[in-house]
Amino acid sequence: MTVQKWLIAALCAFGIMAVLIDIESCSAAEAAPQWSIDAINDYIDKANVLVGDEDGDFCSGTVISILNRFILTADHCVRNRIRREQKEFVDPITGVVTTATVERRLDLVVSKNIVKNYEIVSRQSLTAKIWARDPENDVAILQIVDPEYVLSYAATLAPDDYRLKRGETIYVVGNPGVEFDNSLTKGIVSATERTLDFGRGKKIKVFQIDAVAIGGNSGGSVLNEQGQIVGTLDAGLRGAGINFVVPIAATKKLLKDKGFKDANGPGIAKDGATKIDERMSSGPGHVMTMDLETWPRIFQRIMDRMAQ
Numbered sequence: 001m002t003v004q005k006w007l008i009a010a011l012c013a014f015g016i017m018a019v020l021i022d023i024e025s026c027s028a029a030e031a032a033p034q035w036s037i038d039a040i041n042d043y044i045d046k047a048n049v050l051v052g053d054e055d056g057d058f059c060s061g062t063v064i065s066i067l068n069r070f071i072l073t074a075d076h077c078v079r080n081r082i083r084r085e086q087k088e089f090v091d092p093i094t095g096v097v098t099t100a101t102v103e104r105r106l107d108l109v110v111s112k113n114i115v116k117n118y119e120i121v122s123r124q125s126l127t128a129k130i131w132a133r134d135p136e137n138d139v140a141i142l143q144i145v146d147p148e149y150v151l152s153y154a155a156t157l158a159p160d161d162y163r164l165k166r167g168e169t170i171y172v173v174g175n176p177g178v179e180f181d182n183s184l185t186k187g188i189v190s191a192t193e194r195t196l197d198f199g200r201g202k203k204i205k206v207f208q209i210d211a212v213a214i215g216g217n218s219g220g221s222v223l224n225e226q227g228q229i230v231g232t233l234d235a236g237l238r239g240a241g242i243n244f245v246v247p248i249a250a251t252k253k254l255l256k257d258k259g260f261k262d263a264n265g266p267g268i269a270k271d272g273a274t275k276i277d278e279r280m281s282s283g284p285g286h287v288m289t290m291d292l293e294t295w296p297r298i299f300q301r302i303m304d305r306m307a308q
Contacts, residue, residue: 035227046153050111060174060220069144073219081106137250158228174220187211206244
């Protein structure tokens with residue numbers, strides 16, 4: 001084959017590859033459309049909820065399964081609904097009595113305000129149980145108790161192969177200050193990998209964002225530009241433009257550990273049991289919002305607050 005024919009063949013091959021790459025790029029773009037304003041509002045109106053107890057609301061949560069009635073939140077948001085009691089167990093064969101610490105989980109209240117003409121005109125409140133929790137990664141999943149209650153929307157979790165990048169646009173949905181419910185703020189990913197060290201072997205893997213978030217936002221969803229949940233808000237340095245988010249991988253691992261093979265969003269409703277997880281769990285969660293006066297003391301203050 002002459003040099004000229006080699007060049008023609010190479011150019012043809014290059015052209016075919018360019019077309020294939022362009023088609024693949026177009027397909028990827030079509031598969032992951034940008035989150036529209038209407039879709040954002042629909043998400044906030046239907047997926048975001050207030051999480052609390054009989055004394056009031058204190059955190060945010062997100063509907064992640066219609067059939068199983070699951071609400072995703074932060075584990076520190078359910079900490080005050082956990083009771084640890086000493087219980088005696090008698091071996092039916094030997095009669096030996098042993099004592100163990102058993103975790104008893106109290107119900108919570110999941111709420112939604114309905115606003116018209118700048119006023120709250122009604123409020124929907126539902127009882128929820130703590131279905132599963134992972135204190136080590138500060139995530140928890142609630143389940144609405146009423147089996148007849150039908151949710152109309154479930155958020156989608158980012159796929160396993162999704163990778164965050166610094167500078168990427170993110171959205172925070174939640175209830176800052178609790179009273180300012182159904183709020184949306186926007187920012188970027190400041191750092192993709194941080195480790196918050198709270199001492200005594202307690203570490204949490206998080207990523208850092210600059211979007212505005214305060215107390216009440218805890219447990220709320222952080223989403224990418226496709227409207228997929230990439231994490232749950234965990235902690236922040238008030239007034240510093242620094243907030244920390246637990247990656248959605250921790251939530252997906254918790255779901256998969258409970259038997260859900262498909263943990264990418266509404267599809268989780270099709271797999272796994274929905275029995276309330278009554279097993280004993282490890283230690284309590286953390287306190288969320290912290291004020292820092294001097295930069296050299298940032299992480300020391302975080303550890304002090306989280307240890308309370």
